[in-house]
Amino acid sequence: MQFIDLGAQRERIKDRLAAAIDKVVSEGRYILGPEVGAFEELMSKYIGAKHTIACANGTDALQMPLMAFGIGPGDAVFCPSFTFAATAEVVALVGAEAVFVDIDPDTYNMDAGSLRAAIDHVKAEGRFTPKAIIAVDLFGLAADYDAIEAIAAREGLRIIEDAAQSVGGVRGNKQCGSFGDVGSTSFYPAKPLGCYGDGGAVFTDDDELAEVLRSIAFHGKGTSQYDNVRIGLNSRLDTLQAAILIEKLAILPDEMEKRQVIAARYAEGFGDVVKTPRIPHGYRSAWAQYAIETERRDTVRQHLSSEGIPSVIYYEKPLHLQTAYEMYTRTPTGLEVSETLPERILCLPMHPYLSEEDQDRIIVAVRKAVAS
Numbered sequence: 058m059q060f061i062d063l064g065a066q067r068e069r070i071k072d073r074l075a076a077a078i079d080k081v082v083s084e085g086r087y088i089l090g091p092e093v094g095a096f097e098e099l100m101s102k103y104i105g106a107k108h109t110i111a112c113a114n115g116t117d118a119l120q121m122p123l124m125a126f127g128i129g130p131g132d133a134v135f136c137p138s139f140t141f142a143a144t145a146e147v148v149a150l151v152g153a154e155a156v157f158v159d160i161d162p163d164t165y166n167m168d169a170g171s172l173r174a175a176i177d178h179v180k181a182e183g184r185f186t187p188k189a190i191i192a193v194d195l196f197g198l199a200a201d202y203d204a205i206e207a208i209a210a211r212e213g214l215r216i217i218e219d220a221a222q223s224v225g226g227v228r229g230n231k232q233c234g235s236f237g238d239v240g241s242t243s244f245y246p247a248k249p250l251g252c253y254g255d256g257g258a259v260f261t262d263d264d265e266l267a268e269v270l271r272s273i274a275f276h277g278k279g280t281s282q283y284d285n286v287r288i289g290l291n292s293r294l295d296t297l298q299a300a301i302l303i304e305k306l307a308i309l310p311d312e313m314e315k316r317q318v319i320a321a322r323y324a325e326g327f328g329d330v331v332k333t334p335r336i337p338h339g340y341r342s343a344w345a346q347y348a349i350e351t352e353r354r355d356t357v358r359q360h361l362s363s364e365g366i367p368s369v370i371y372y373e374k375p376l377h378l379q380t381a382y383e384m385y386t387r388t389p390t391g392l393e394v395s396e397t398l399p400e401r402i403l404c405l406p407m408h409p410y411l412s413e414e415d416q417d418r419i420i421v422a423v424r425k426a427v428a429s
Contacts, residue, residue: 060408108263110260110274113257113290114292115242120150125270130153138378141221149385154385155382192216251305326424354370
């Protein structure tokens with residue numbers, strides 16, 4: 058059994074993938090070939106954003122907006138501690154101060170009260186100037202943007218949506234990736250929309266910001282690649298990856314529907330014995346991961362392993378407790394959820410090609426482990 062079955066997806070579209078890859082190779086336009094622009098247009102239409110700026114990876118997709126906003130030394134950027142390192146890593150890379158905020162115990166996304174306390178703390182201390190919020194749509198579920206946007210408007214802060222796990226998710230009538238000043242995503246192979254290597258993108262409706270982001274992604278170029286108007290990165294999405302993503306995007310709506318069915322079946326199958334994800338009304342998760350909580354987590358994981366069922370713990374240690382980030386500022390109200398959740402959480406196989414037979418095996422195994 059696969060935790061994420063990319064092979065089944067590949068089998069579904071193998072002929073189209075082969076033709077798309079062969080076209081790129083035969084034409085030889087490996088950097089910024091026509092498929093890159095075509096993919097950007099398709100993504101803009103899907104996300105509902107005016108501009109898509111494709112780039113080399115999801116980390117660059119987070120760093121580029123910070124650079125475009127001029128954020129650097131002396132500035133504070135607020136982000137959750139329970140997330141992958143890239144969210145805070147980019148803050149450190151531009152020389153700013155990462156300020157860690159706790160998460161909501163049900164959605165696992167940024168807690169608005171913890172965010173407000175962190176901003177007030179930073180302002181009272183006076184060592185850093187609050188500049189931006191990076192809100193993570195963890196496991197595919199959009200953050201609480203009503204609350205976050207209200208706080209950002211009051212404080213004059215930029216919002217970067219970290220949609221690395223949530224492309225395909227929906228909040229209200231908006232697709233994930235379209236919230237905040239910019240949305241950033243990753244096309245790492247295991248994502249709901251992933252390529253066959255590294256890739257990323259930034260989404261925005263701001264024409265001027267889009268122009269700056271394109272410049273940053275290409276060595277800070279101006280009128281040409283030999284006219285450098287700012288410090289930039291070498292962060293272009295390969296033409297091959299764009300061609301692959303075009304084919305994968307075509308089946309993403311269908312895959313999203315399949316993910317909803319699988320998630321609902323999990324909840325029905327063992328929602329009475331473990332804590333299953335809580336999806337607020339009007340939201341649709343992209344279900345990048347399916348997380349359960351149980352005080353018998355280790356017992357469940359051991360039993361799953363004995364049955365040949367893979368599982369993963371996201372994230373074993375919150376960022377504020379890791380060596381690289383332990384010196385950064387924390388919200389004064391504490392990070393209790395971020396610190397205790399790793400003792401209870403477990404992610405189960407989740408992908409559009411998970412068979413009912415395999416899912417039944419997982420459900421039975423979880424129930425048996427909890428009851429043992």
